[in-house]
Amino acid sequence: MLTAEPPHTLIAKRNGRAEARIRLRLRQGYHVNSNTPNQDFLIPLRLSWETGPLAPLEVIFPKPEQHDYAFSSKPVSVFTGDFQVVTRFQVAADAPAGPGILVGKLRYQACSQDTCYRPATLEIRLPYEVR
Amino acid sequence: MPGGRESRVKPASARRAAPDFELKDGDGKTVRLSSYRGKVVLLNFWATWCGPCMVEIPWFIDFERRYREQGFAVLGVSMDEDGWRAVKPFVSEVGINYRVVLGDATVAQLYGGVSALPTTFIIDREGRVAAVHQGLVSRSNYENDLRELFESPSRSTGARAPGVPAVAVGAR
Numbered sequence: 001m002l003t004a005e006p007p008h009t010l011i012a013k014r015n016g017r018a019e020a021r022i023r024l025r026l027r028q029g030y031h032v033n034s035n036t037p038n039q040d041f042l043i044p045l046r047l048s049w050e051t052g053p054l055a056p057l058e059v060i061f062p063k064p065e066q067h068d069y070a071f072s073s074k075p076v077s078v079f080t081g082d083f084q085v086v087t088r089f090q091v092a093a094d095a096p097a098g099p100g101i102l103v104g105k106l107r108y109q110a111c112s113q114d115t116c117y118r119p120a121t122l123e124i125r126l127p128y129e130v131r
Numbered sequence: 132m133p134g135g136r137e138s139r140v141k142p143a144s145a146r147r148a149a150p151d152f153e154l155k156d157g158d159g160k161t162v163r164l165s166s167y168r169g170k171v172v173l174l175n176f177w178a179t180w181c182g183p184c185m186v187e188i189p190w191f192i193d194f195e196r197r198y199r200e201q202g203f204a205v206l207g208v209s210m211d212e213d214g215w216r217a218v219k220p221f222v223s224e225v226g227i228n229y230r231v232v233l234g235d236a237t238v239a240q241l242y243g244g245v246s247a248l249p250t251t252f253i254i255d256r257e258g259r260v261a262a263v264h265q266g267l268v269s270r271s272n273y274e275n276d277l278r279e280l281f282e283s284p285s286r287s288t289g290a291r292a293p294g295v296p297a298v299a300v301g302a303r
Contacts, residue, residue: 041221043180071183071267109180115247115266116181118210 001027001110002122010102010128012054015093020126022047022085022104031078032108034064038077043109043119047085050103053095053130060086069113095130102126139262139272140279146259149174149252150241154208154232157219162232164206165258171198171280172254173205173273176234179221180211181248183267188225190270194277195229201281202256205229208238210248255280 005023012018026032033042049056062083066075085106104124110117149172151165164174175191177184191205207229211217214233222231239245242252253262253276262276 039182041179041185042182069182071186076182111182112266114183114268115249116178116183117247118178119180119212 001030001117002032002106002108002120004106004122004124007124007126009099010054010089010126012089012091012095012128012130014091014095014097014130016091017057018054018089018091018128020087020089022087022106022124022126023082024079024085024106025082026080026110028081030110030112031065031067031076031080032110034077034079035059035061036064036077038066038074039072042076043107045079045085046107047087047124048105048107049087049126052100052102053092054089054102054128055092056087057090058088060088069111071114091130097130099127099129102128139264140253140276141261143255143259143283146255146257146261149254149258149260150238151258152238152241154234154238156230156232157215157222162206162230164254167204167206167254168258169202169256171203171256171277172252173203173277174208174252174254175205176208176210176239176242176245176248176250178210178248179217184249186267187249187251188227190273192226192228194273198277198281203277203281207231208234210234210239210245253277253280255283 003025007020007022010018010020032045035045037044047059064077065080067078069076104126106122106124109119149164153161153163156162173191195205209218209231247265251264252260255261261280264272
């Protein structure tokens with residue numbers, strides 16, 4: 001339902017900052033809750049990264065869309081179609097030079113107009129090279 | 132809202148037995164589906180994070196209140212991964228007046244996986260699945276199903292269940 005385009009290799013300079021852009025595609029007719037849902041009971045979109053030589057400083061989500069659905073009396077804050085999530089990393093000063101893979105987990109909960117699907121986790125494998 | 136006014140109840144000859152299961156309610160008591168035999172059961176798979184489920188639950192609360200004495204029961208099966216920690220406050224806050232149990236993968240598998248919520252099975256007095264609704268449908272869909280089952284003679288008695296009026300639910 002939600003897929004991620006394989007990310008480009010991130011070039012990371014020791015003691016510097018690097019930015020990874022994850023391109024996501026949601027099947028037509030579906031939505032995922034945004035990172036800031038309008039109602040407490042809804043499960044937000046979350047991206048977390050395993051610890052490694054690249055430490056996440058900030059995860060930046062796009063501006064959510066506000067959609068009306070039959071199941072909600074007020075607009076629902078969602079993402080649909082193609083969207084991107086950006087992560088800014090701090091590269092450790094002692095990061096070993098060379099390639100590596102940083103693993104991220106994107107937790108999402110998707111619905112259609114009238115049906116919701118159980119929360120799921122999409123694994124993101126981000127190749128990087130420390131120079 | 133999707134769904135029309137027609138009943139989706141299958142003919143009795145096409146109905147299959149609802150798989151039996153045992154699950155725990157919020158008090159830790161075992162609830163067995165087969166113990167509901169003789170009643171029309173609305174078996175609703177739901178979760179606290181499911182927006183469409185939030186629309187249906189007040190209808191089910193009303194059905195339970197109105198038709199309990201007529202041989203009808205709602206049984207909610209929560210598919211919340213966080214278990215009772217998430218479900219109990221919700222049940223209390225919303226005022227759910229019917230039994231709720233915590234579902235698991237085994238029971239979900241028995242009912243086709245239940246990957247989408249809400250999914251609701253309407254079970255006849257003989258314990259057979261008479262109708263299935265996946266996703267949010269209209270209240271009248273449920274009312275039409277229930278009306279048809281309330282009006283159907285029970286195989287065991289050959290008559291309507293005691294106290295069940297000819298038209299038991301909703302407006303036509």
